[in-house]
Amino acid sequence: MKIQKRHFNKRNLHTLKTAFHRRSLQHPQFNFFAKIASYILLACLFCLLLFPASLYGIYSLFDKVPGNPITESFPNKITPPDYINVYNTTTKQTMAVPFEDYVKGVVAGEMPATFEEEALKAQAVAARTYSLSKVLRSGVGGNPPAHPSAPLCNDTHCQVYRSVDELKNLKGEAWMADGWIKICEAVDSTKGQMMYYDGQLAEQALFHSSSGGHTENSEDVFASAVPYLRSVDSPYEKEATHQNESTSYTVTEFAQKIKSAYPNKAFGDISISTIKILNNSQGGRVNQIQVGNQSLTGRDIRDCLGLASANFTVGFTISNAQPYIIFTSNGYGHGVGMSQYGANGMAEKGYTYKDILKHYYTGIKIY
Numbered sequence: 020m021k022i023q024k025r026h027f028n029k030r031n032l033h034t035l036k037t038a039f040h041r042r043s044l045q046h047p048q049f050n051f052f053a054k055i056a057s058y059i060l061l062a063c064l065f066c067l068l069l070f071p072a073s074l075y076g077i078y079s080l081f082d083k084v085p086g087n088p089i090t091e092s093f094p095n096k097i098t099p100p101d102y103i104n105v106y107n108t109t110t111k112q113t114m115a116v117p118f119e120d121y122v123k124g125v126v127a128g129e130m131p132a133t134f135e136e137e138a139l140k141a142q143a144v145a146a147r148t149y150s151l152s153k154v155l156r157s158g159v160g161g162n163p164p165a166h167p168s169a170p171l172c173n174d175t176h177c178q179v180y181r182s183v184d185e186l187k188n189l190k191g192e193a194w195m196a197d198g199w200i201k202i203c204e205a206v207d208s209t210k211g212q213m214m215y216y217d218g219q220l221a222e223q224a225l226f227h228s229s230s231g232g233h234t235e236n237s238e239d240v241f242a243s244a245v246p247y248l249r250s251v252d253s254p255y256e257k258e259a260t261h262q263n264e265s266t267s268y269t270v271t272e273f274a275q276k277i278k279s280a281y282p283n284k285a286f287g288d289i290s291i292s293t294i295k296i297l298n299n300s301q302g303g304r305v306n307q308i309q310v311g312n313q314s315l316t317g318r319d320i321r322d323c324l325g326l327a328s329a330n331f332t333v334g335f336t337i338s339n340a341q342p343y344i345i346f347t348s349n350g351y352g353h354g355v356g357m358s359q360y361g362a363n364g365m366a367e368k369g370y371t372y373k374d375i376l377k378h379y380y381t382g383i384k385i386y
Contacts, residue, residue, distance in 0.1 A: 286310060
């Protein structure tokens, strides 16, 4: 049956071709309209298939041409000044420094150049935001009493800033050819970018070295609650310094240090039985600690003993018939805002600088 059907199909096809040819010869207008129909069919195929494909190819070509990225506009964005005044606490002189150069010097002074690029970028945005907020506040309330000739200083009172010459002397030429270039690239790639909260500059862009696993609410460390300085987890700090650091004193030594630091407080008897942590903050730092008849803050103890953090525990032991008190601390710094080691850990995990900033500064936007 299949063979017969094949022969039948061939006969039909031959018959149709012969009939079409005879009709074309007998009626030339038929051939003309057939050609017109074929042209129309080709035009339709071009419009439906070839033309869109060609457009896609052209679009793809231009899509690969590098251009300026589209950034989100923000009407309240503040333009930083070209220069800012910085008080040098060593020379006692006030310097006029290009603003972006100042940011580079702060990143170099505050964060190791060995950190990931995204962490350096996050530090640059935080430093830039904090710096500009100090400049703006000085225009309203004047410069700080510690340096009345400038809104910022080059020390930890504000932010550690190092000039190029200082960095050459401190770090050497090899570091300048590597670490300094890396920092400059990180700062340049975020040029002008700052953090804003609820349409306003995030003035308290605080940061610290490491948190010990959790950052702090601002009101648990400083005077006021700042909405974007909330306690958050900081899980990627395994490379951080100042982990599980222990410092011990005899109870007598401890009592002497405390009474010397706070002479106006009547502590009474300070002994193992009268030293006890009363409560902790949300971030885990000591909020209140009983010492004798008085209550002190964890920050009081940290400042008095020179501990790396107020995130500490208290233990006791007896050695040679002497009672000892042992402070074991985690983290370094006040614990508010961005953890620098936490930022570097996030960068190692693939997070961008914007991810890092939005994690440590709750609800902020970057423009």
